[in-house]
Amino acid sequence: MNGDALPHAFRLIVTGGGTGGHTYPALTAVRTLQARLAAAGGTLDVLWIGTQDGLEARVAPAEGIAFTTVATGKIRRSSNPLKLVSPANVRDMARVPLGVAQARKVVSGFRPDVVLATGGYVAVPAGLAARMCRRPLVLHEQTVRLGLANRKLASSATRIAVSSESTLPLLPETMRGSAVVTGNPVRPEVLTGHADKAVAALGLDRFDRLLPTLYITGGAQGAQQINDVIGGALPWLLERANVVHQCGPANVEALRQHAAALPAQLAGRYYVTGFVGPELPDVLALADVVVCRSGAGTLAELTALGKPAVFIPLASSAGNEQAHNARHLAEAGAAVALLGDVTADALRDAVGPLLTDSARRGVMAQRARSPSPQVGGIQVAEVQGEFQGGVLVAL
Numbered sequence: 001m002n003g004d005a006l007p008h009a010f011r012l013i014v015t016g017g018g019t020g021g022h023t024y025p026a027l028t029a030v031r032t033l034q035a036r037l038a039a040a041g042g043t044l045d046v047l048w049i050g051t052q053d054g055l056e057a058r059v060a061p062a063e064g065i066a067f068t069t070v071a072t073g074k075i076r077r078s079s080n081p082l083k084l085v086s087p088a089n090v091r092d093m094a095r096v097p098l099g100v101a102q103a104r105k106v107v108s109g110f111r112p113d114v115v116l117a118t119g120g121y122v123a124v125p126a127g128l129a130a131r132m133c134r135r136p137l138v139l140h141e142q143t144v145r146l147g148l149a150n151r152k153l154a155s156s157a158t159r160i161a162v163s164s165e166s167t168l169p170l171l172p173e174t175m176r177g178s179a180v181v182t183g184n185p186v187r188p189e190v191l192t193g194h195a196d197k198a199v200a201a202l203g204l205d206r207f208d209r210l211l212p213t214l215y216i217t218g219g220a221q222g223a224q225q226i227n228d229v230i231g232g233a234l235p236w237l238l239e240r241a242n243v244v245h246q247c248g249p250a251n252v253e254a255l256r257q258h259a260a261a262l263p264a265q266l267a268g269r270y271y272v273t274g275f276v277g278p279e280l281p282d283v284l285a286l287a288d289v290v291v292c293r294s295g296a297g298t299l300a301e302l303t304a305l306g307k308p309a310v311f312i313p314l315a316s317s318a319g320n321e322q323a324h325n326a327r328h329l330a331e332a333g334a335a336v337a338l339l340g341d342v343t344a345d346a347l348r349d350a351v352g353p354l355l356t357d358s359a360r361r362g363v364m365a366q367r368a369r370s371p372s373p374q375v376g377g378i379q380v381a382e383v384q385g386e387f388q389g390g391v392l393v394a395l
């Protein structure tokens with residue numbers, strides 16, 4: 001089956017989530033499929049299997065997508081084998097069979113034409129249930145190396161959609177024939193934001209429009225490391241830029257208190273929020289420079305838009321995936337990568353020239369956007385996520 005020859009009434013179970021990097025590609029695939037079927041006079045019946053505390057629990061219902069949960073077990077990675085058998089890991093592992101049993105009931109009741117899994121812990125029980133119920137299982141991988149959930153599911157999958165050519169040689173040999181390079185789908189609205197709408201929606205009227213705007217984002221949960229580094233550089237940054245700081249829902253209060261000590265003029269240029277919801281495209285349009293982690297979703301969005309970025313990768317991400325992403329975009333002149341322990345001084349040195357020199361920003365933006373040949377393991381064009389409907393080719 002492919003995206004051009006879908007049945008009239010299509011039944012899809014989509015599973016994946018926890019973070020934005022797994023949730024938004026699933027959402028984009030669902031929406032694209034809905035639109036394609038509607039255009040052909042068909043219908044999509046879709047059910048999302050997620051977790052109650054993941055981002056998908058908010059995103060799916062808000063999009064009118066039927067949503068259900070199953071038990072999941074989070075595996076805390078560690079280089080120390082003793083930590084792998086920690087009480088928390090043992091307890092969580094015990095939840096996996098329960099999750100599989102629950103997911104099996106859901107899958108056999110719904111009878112999907114396909115189960116699409118985009119990663120995150122919840123994808124494991126739902127993906128295993130697909131195999132048990134003999135339903136086709138399609139995986140989507142956002143990063144160059146397979147994430148933990150997709151590694152667990154690889155032998156059960158019918159097809160795997162990957163975001164980069166560079167993933168193909170890394171796949172288990174038995175999977176290579178069923179792999180298809182689709183890119184990492186980016187929500188289309190991310191590419192069409194308006195700066196003025198962000199100012200109106202977030203009440204940024206005290207921002208100084210003669211100054212550039214810096215968007216700082218730590219991902220859906222925020223990033224303590226980024227918050228700490230920004231805290232150390234804040235007055236200095238606010239003398240040179242307006243700052244929108246997405247810090248994670250748990251950190252908002254502490255950061256607002258910290259900001260209360262700023263002089264009034266600088267405080268007016270600082271907007272702090274836990275999570276950026278539907279305004280994200282407009283905030284990205286407003287941003288002249290972005291400071292962020294280098295997860296695959298953020299990377300796909302920033303390169304598609306051509307935004308100058310300073311990456312502070314998550315040091316412990318699987319196989320140092322984020323450091324790999326950051327380093328290779330930096331080598332292409334498309335970003336600055338701050339690796340290891342990052343100080344406020346290092347941040348000032350990286351961000352300062354970008355804030356004061358718009359020509360420099362322009363060159364970096366151009367390099368981020370331009371399709372380039374292989375850049376040390378990541379093809380910039382492929383992570384741009386232009387291929388919105390790509391995942392459908394794998395169905």
Ligand SMILES: CC(=O)N[C@H]1[C@@H](OP(=O)(O)OP(=O)(O)OC[C@H]2O[C@@H](n3ccc(=O)[nH]c3=O)[C@H](O)[C@@H]2O)O[C@H](CO)[C@@H](O)[C@@H]1O
Binds near residue numbers: 147217280298299314
């Ligand atoms: C800690 C961890 O395991 N990180 C992984 C996770 O990234 P994680 O999900 O943390 O980050 P990504 O950069 O992949 O995606 C974040 C997504 O959330 C959106 N967003 C974020 C904040 C906000 O306030 N509003 C909002 O909409 C971003 O625009 C983006 O679309 O999955 C990625 C894709 O498999 C991996 O590359 C990362 O290594």
